Amino acid sequence: MSITDSCCTCATLLTDVKVPYDPESEKPLLYNRRLECCSRQICATCQYNNPRFQSYCPFCQISSGPSALPKDGLRLPPSYTKTSTSPKHGRAESPPPSYDDAMTPRRVPDQSIAPPENTDDTVHFVGAEDSLQSLSLAYNVPVLVLRRHNGLYSDQLLAARRWILIPKSHYTGPPLSTPPDPEEEERKTKVRRWMVATKCPDYNVASLYLKGTDYNLDLAVDAFRADEEWEKNHPLHGKGKGRDGQRRRFGRGGSLAGQLS
Template structure:
């Protein structure tokens, strides 16, 4: 042991370690211990505070006394440098994805309007009052299976679907919903397209223009834009503060001062 040696646990120089003594005999209770496995030192103070260090190496994790640890110690952690396997040595690593691909949101394919004709599952047409909990109780299908079978990652996505599939493995019977009326669906589609084209979200106004044009989308949009253009060129006069005050039957004013002025 040299003067430059230090404890491997507290990093104190062995020459500065306060060795615990027996108060009666004034003899040292412990000595600085040199580990046989790695030639490190553990000071007497650390052994006194943690008696486990008297027969255990915290670095090699080897115990000189009875212990559940293996005699050769635990396995070393894997190295940071990767050595390719023989079968993977010929493979070329693919480059990392570009930032443009990471920042571009992944687009989920839209659901088709018509359900698949060759499916063996039961097709349920989604209504405004349907929920996954209600469908799970009605068809006796667990909610996780309904989500996985229809690729629903959230319960709120059900309202955006026109139909969902009830797996045949859990339900084999007639659907508990009626298919929508094609004419009504076409009217709803034209209603939404009219709102997008005119940027008018008023349902009553949309119905008024579509009914007036016999649900001809182009004529309804042109009629709305023509009315907007006419209102722009012919603004209403006398609104708010610009509206003239009604004249009194006495002339300029109803009071005496108004009549004399």
């Protein structure tokens, strides 16, 4: 035994190991043990604290005495190499299913046009309170299938859709939504275009101007710009109370946008 040898379990130098003694006979109960399988050594103290180490190697997992472990130690883990045949059944193993079909979204449908008429899927028109979770429960379709079938990378993207397709592989009944009114959709489109053209984000102001021109988009835009020009040329002098002690009714000016602010 070398002076640098140490126990393979507690890393104590064998020269410093306190060998347990029998208090009556004052003889050592155990000695340092050299393992035959790997030539490592286990000190007497570790064997005394853990009697299993007296006949077992914790590194090679081999027991020299009676044990429930196999004689040659534990079996090696299964190989990760590809095999052409199964050793148990003697036939070729089928490859695992691909994740591409379940995880790769489809091409995003064009929402600027009407939904396809010749599709076998069910067309659901998205409402303000719809979500992928609620549609999944209503049509009994998994959320993952709805996302992939409609090209949705995130659940929040549903708010930008006018309609989605319910796959026929999971649902073949009637749609649980009503188609939107074409006239109402046209009015909403003109409101959005008016807000972009005038750079006025107030929905109420846009509705008032369009209603005043019978939803003529060009006339509504011209009316707003004319009011803005008049307000620019005729600003209100003074703020707060007027000469009569009453507050002015208008806010920033005489246009509808100023009155509603």
